[in-house]
Amino acid sequence: MEFFDKIGDFFVNWFSEFKREFILNFVTGEKWRWIIDGLKNTLIITFFALILGVVIGVVVAAVRSTYDKNRESFRRRGGAGAFFMGALNFVCNLYLTVIRGTPVVVQLMIMYFIIMTNTTNGVLVAVIAFGINSGAYVAEIFRSGIMSIDGGQFEAGRSLGFNYFQTMRHIIVPQAFKTVLPTLCNEFIVLLKETSVAGYVGVVELTKAGDQIRGRTFSAFMPLIAVALIYLAMVIVLTALVRRLERRLRRSER
Amino acid sequence: MNADGSLIEVKGLCKYYNGEAIKALDGVDLEIRAGEVVVVIGPSGSGKSTLLRSLNLLELPTRGCILFDGRDISEKHVNINLHRRKMGMVFQHFNLFPHMSVIDNMTLAPEKLLKMPKAQAREYAMGLLERVGLADRAENYPSQLSGGQKQRVAIVRALCMKPQVMLFDEPTSALDPEMVGEVLDVMKSLAAEGMTMVVVTHEMGFAREVASRVIFMDGGRILEQGSPQDIFDKPENPRLREFLSKVL
Ligand SMILES: Nc1ncnc2c1ncn2[C@@H]1O[C@H](COP(=O)(O)OP(=O)(O)O)[C@@H](O)[C@H]1O
Ligand SMILES: [Mg+2]
Numbered sequence: 001m002e003f004f005d006k007i008g009d010f011f012v013n014w015f016s017e018f019k020r021e022f023i024l025n026f027v028t029g030e031k032w033r034w035i036i037d038g039l040k041n042t043l044i045i046t047f048f049a050l051i052l053g054v055v056i057g058v059v060v061a062a063v064r065s066t067y068d069k070n071r072e073s074f075r076r077r078g079g080a081g082a083f084f085m086g087a088l089n090f091v092c093n094l095y096l097t098v099i100r101g102t103p104v105v106v107q108l109m110i111m112y113f114i115i116m117t118n119t120t121n122g123v124l125v126a127v128i129a130f131g132i133n134s135g136a137y138v139a140e141i142f143r144s145g146i147m148s149i150d151g152g153q154f155e156a157g158r159s160l161g162f163n164y165f166q167t168m169r170h171i172i173v174p175q176a177f178k179t180v181l182p183t184l185c186n187e188f189i190v191l192l193k194e195t196s197v198a199g200y201v202g203v204v205e206l207t208k209a210g211d212q213i214r215g216r217t218f219s220a221f222m223p224l225i226a227v228a229l230i231y232l233a234m235v236i237v238l239t240a241l242v243r244r245l246e247r248r249l250r251r252s253e254r
Numbered sequence: 255m256n257a258d259g260s261l262i263e264v265k266g267l268c269k270y271y272n273g274e275a276i277k278a279l280d281g282v283d284l285e286i287r288a289g290e291v292v293v294v295i296g297p298s299g300s301g302k303s304t305l306l307r308s309l310n311l312l313e314l315p316t317r318g319c320i321l322f323d324g325r326d327i328s329e330k331h332v333n334i335n336l337h338r339r340k341m342g343m344v345f346q347h348f349n350l351f352p353h354m355s356v357i358d359n360m361t362l363a364p365e366k367l368l369k370m371p372k373a374q375a376r377e378y379a380m381g382l383l384e385r386v387g388l389a390d391r392a393e394n395y396p397s398q399l400s401g402g403q404k405q406r407v408a409i410v411r412a413l414c415m416k417p418q419v420m421l422f423d424e425p426t427s428a429l430d431p432e433m434v435g436e437v438l439d440v441m442k443s444l445a446a447e448g449m450t451m452v453v454v455t456h457e458m459g460f461a462r463e464v465a466s467r468v469i470f471m472d473g474g475r476i477l478e479q480g481s482p483q484d485i486f487d488k489p490e491n492p493r494l495r496e497f498l499s500k501v502l
Binding site for chain 1: 310312314330335336338339341342343345347349350351352353362363366367411412415
């Protein structure tokens, strides 16, 4: 009997301790709002960086695959157009190399402390830095999608009389988009987690918010675990959505 | 068509890869008249595909030129897209668009390029499908068709652009034997209607029956050409004799 009392006491104590910690970290001074505000920033940065990333990615992928597929005819025709495409392709390659060869935190800090020094809007800087970063990965995803389409598709389009861009638009891109959609969604999940370093340039996003609570209450467990659980919940939901999307795409693949 | 009746003229055509290391075509001269059915034969790697693909500039010539309807289309300022519309092409592996139904495969180019109204494009396509016995397959997707059906769709897809010439690159080589006949039948009826055709094939029976001229290629050159009787019954070139002894 005594044994069970002890266990009971243990849980009662543990629970009251938990409650005390919870109140200390989230309720006192409405610190749960910090978490909500941080989450809001995380979502804003992720969403707009994602849009910027897709725009950059599409453009860079278009330049790179256009150059690859038409290299021979550019060389043959020569002139300013060919030179311009060559230069554009070079710039895109440089962009991909630099962005994928350096850590995103460093890019973020360079953007904030060196390039965009006359803005105090950290969220804006973060959107731009993460967008530029994500654009490089999205570009390669799109390009690999385009390259994965059988060359015969391209030739069939051209042999009917479609020009390069019409062939891309009507025949290649719709097929490529379908094949890369799941990979693209995974890239967005990665981006969501990567924004956790935005605190380096003074943006209070989800992670930083948790950290600020920790700094105030000197209690690490509650705020950090809460932050982790929120990321985890978002990622699990998004992953489940991607899975469903994948299944649907596979089913429509007749 | 030219005054002398030639629709396609190939002059001194060379196609080299890796500098001059690989000579896929090494000086080809060829004239194709409207209404002719030219069958190209030769061992694997002899340059048959390269020649065919050069005719509509899917391969750009290293040297030489290609005249279509009297115009040099290999000249670098020519808009090749306009000429390709008039040259239908059929591939060994069909190359149907897998994300579109049969009917959409067929009407895409007429609608987008010839600006044909949708209803008219569909009607024309349905007529062609009926002729090849696939009218009931219009709404199917390519993956729901057999190889022979796919190739028949590929042929009528090219015909939807009302081309002046049809180019076939081994159209039956990827088919199971029992499906070869249905595709060859479509090609025969096309020939009977007077379509100008250039056909790369290993179907010697088809060549004998349908060809107005047979061309034998080896090493990137045309080594012999003539009527099917000449080529199959009294071959002169030793390489041609050797080739025929293997395939016949
Ligand atoms: N893109 C290419 N790069 C290098 N060599 C090629 C290329 N395309 C074709 N060839 C070579 O050119 C020759 C002729 O090829 P092809 O025209 O396909 O022959 P065929 O159709 O008669 O079998 C072959 O030796 C082939 O290896
Ligand atoms: Mg071939």
